[in-house]
Amino acid sequence: xxxxxxxxxxxxxxxxxxxxxKVKGFQGLKAEDLQCIDEVQMMQVAKGQxxxxxxxxxxxxxxxxxGQLQIFKEEGxxxxxxxxxxxxxxxxxxxxxxxxxxxxxxxxxxxEASTLIRMESESFWHLLGTCPxxxxxxxxxxSHRSGAYNALQLQREKLVSLGMLAAGLMHELNNPxxxxxxxxxxxxxxxxxxxxxxxRLSQISLNxxxxxxxxxxxxxxxxHTKPKPASSLEESDAEEELAQWLEELGVQDAWKxxxxxxxxxxxRKDMECTQGTFQDETxxxxxxxxxxxxxxxxxxxxxxxSLARVTDLVxxxxxxxxxxxxxLHEVNVHEGIYSTLTILGHKLRHKQIQITKLFDAxxxxxxxxxxxxxxxxxxxxxxxxxxAPEGSTLTVRTWGEPGFVCVSITDQGPGIPEQEQKHIxxxxxxxxxxxxxxxxxxxxxxxxxxxxxxxxxxxxxxPGSTEFTVRLPIVSAN
Numbered sequence: 001x002x003x004x005x006x007x008x009x010x011x012x013x014x015x016x017x018x019x020x021x022k023v024k025g026f027q028g029l030k031a032e033d034l035q036c037i038d039e040v041q042m043m044q045v046a047k048g049q050x051x052x053x054x055x056x057x058x059x060x061x062x063x064x065x066x067g068q069l070q071i072f073k074e075e076g077x078x079x080x081x082x083x084x085x086x087x088x089x090x091x092x093x094x095x096x097x098x099x100x101x102x103x104x105x106x107x108x109x110x111x112e113a114s115t116l117i118r119m120e121s122e123s124f125w126h127l128l129g130t131c132p133x134x135x136x137x138x139x140x141x142x143s144h145r146s147g148a149y150n151a152l153q154l155q156r157e158k159l160v161s162l163g164m165l166a167a168g169l170m171h172e173l174n175n176p177x178x179x180x181x182x183x184x185x186x187x188x189x190x191x192x193x194x195x196x197x198x199x200r201l202s203q204i205s206l207n208x209x210x211x212x213x214x215x216x217x218x219x220x221x222x223x224h225t226k227p228k229p230a231s232s233l234e235e236s237d238a239e240e241e242l243a244q245w246l247e248e249l250g251v252q253d254a255w256k257x258x259x260x261x262x263x264x265x266x267x268r269k270d271m272e273c274t275q276g277t278f279q280d281e282t283x284x285x286x287x288x289x290x291x292x293x294x295x296x297x298x299x300x301x302x303x304x305x306s307l308a309r310v311t312d313l314v315x316x317x318x319x320x321x322x323x324x325x326x327x328l329h330e331v332n333v334h335e336g337i338y339s340t341l342t343i344l345g346h347k348l349r350h351k352q353i354q355i356t357k358l359f360d361a362x363x364x365x366x367x368x369x370x371x372x373x374x375x376x377x378x379x380x381x382x383x384x385x386x387x388a389p390e391g392s393t394l395t396v397r398t399w400g401e402p403g404f405v406c407v408s409i410t411d412q413g414p415g416i417p418e419q420e421q422k423h424i425x426x427x428x429x430x431x432x433x434x435x436x437x438x439x440x441x442x443x444x445x446x447x448x449x450x451x452x453x454x455x456x457x458x459x460x461x462x463p464g465s466t467e468f469t470v471r472l473p474i475v476s477a478n
Contacts, residue, residue: 006051007044013037019117023063024089025137037126039057041118051108051116059101061124062093067114073106084145085111094138095145140344176306178348182300186295194292201285213273214286220270223294238262249275251284257291264294312342330365331373333405333472337396340377344385351390358397370452379441380409380468387413387466401471404455408469416461424459452476 016037020026040379045051047123054074069086083106086092096105119127129136206214238260239255257347260273271290332428341355348355384394392412399406416424425446449457455472 181308
């Protein structure tokens with residue numbers, strides 16, 4: 001809407017010609033072209049004042065006679081997207097008029113004291129119809145500005161997506177990193193304890209039977225991972241049973257030792273060779289040695305698993321970021337989906353969403369020159385996760401049809417209201433709360449699938465189930 005406190009005056013159309021001839025593309029106007037224009041509004045806007053604000057208001061066509069303006073869009077998250085900077089002799093306002101917009105989609109701000117002419121829509125349409133030179137200039141401006149604005153919003157969506165993926169990656173890397181750090185600290189503690197225990201054992205004269213028992217225990221630790229307790233209750237009962245047995249043998253700190261052994265999957269039967277073989281302090285030292293050995297091996301296993309997880313994440317990001325860089329290439333759809341699920345894993349765990357993957361083992365690769373397929377999976381999966389209730393299941397399915405590779409993503413959310421379904425692929429249309437979505441995710445996915453791959457994307461939605469289906473030709477036409 002128009003700002004308050006702006007100095008305005010009305011001037012008749014017959015006096016417009018000298019002003020309009022200062023505007024690019026309007027120099028060819030003649031006095032007879034303005035005969036049907038009764039009067040227009042001339043405005044003097046002070047530096048730092050808004051000409052109009054974003055929101056519902058009657059659309060107008062503007063001519064900047066003198067000064068400098070900035071036009072920006074206020075986003076739902078409080079940020080501003082700069083659309084254009086205008087100097088003396090430029091016109092603007094044709095895009096919403098020609099595109100049939102119902103409200104002003106941006107704010108106009110005076111960087112310098114400015115003089116403007118405002119034309120109502122009726123005068124604009126008359127000018128467009130009577131002067132070919134002006135019409136050509138206005139249509140060229142609209143084409144250029146629409147393209148620039150769409151490119152700006154596309155870049156913004158990509159940056160939002162990049163930020164989301166970067167945050168997810170940091171979250172994913174933090175978990176194995178923290179686990180590896182804790183395991184390294186545990187390993188250091190065990191390595192400080194074990195030499196002391198081994199030194200004390202070396203001072204004891206061990207008989208062949210005791211040495212054989214220790215060798216057996218060592219091989220058991222090294223050989224394989226024992227099955228862990230199935231539940232907390234089972235673990236608690238097993239700890240109590242083992243602790244009682246150790247106390248009967250006279251072992252100090254039996255409860256602490258039993259907790260370590262049970263969590264590693266050890267039971268009384270695994271250590272029965274110690275009963276009757278070791279006595280008193282010799283038994284205690286042997287079990288401390290076993291505990292330190294198990295702790296060390298568990299720490300090493302945790303570090304290995306953590307580093308493997310980091311490697312998997314790096315590989316997933318590499319596949320995601322460096323997809324389809326060549327001119328003609330083959331795309332493994334499953335690899336792209338796996339990489340995207342890995343990067344979005346933190347969002348899935350946060351909502352405790354289960355993933356069901358029904359993948360066709362014989363799915364062919366897509367031969368194409370297209371780009372950006374991982375962006376499609378990111379947008380579709382991210383929307384599905386946002387829509388899915390906590391603790392629900394998200395299904396990803398792939399299959400082949402004659403000449404096509406097909407992928408569907410189904411969530412168990414509330415569905416898309418019927419009255420909104422026809423707008424779902426329109427740019428800037430979103431059903432998410434203000435500040436959450438840009439309304440470009442599905443538009444970008446649609447453009448990539450249809451434009452880059454000559455495929456199709458469709459959906460079916462009802463309460464409790466929304467399924468998006470992507471069909472890609474095995475060999476793209478481009």
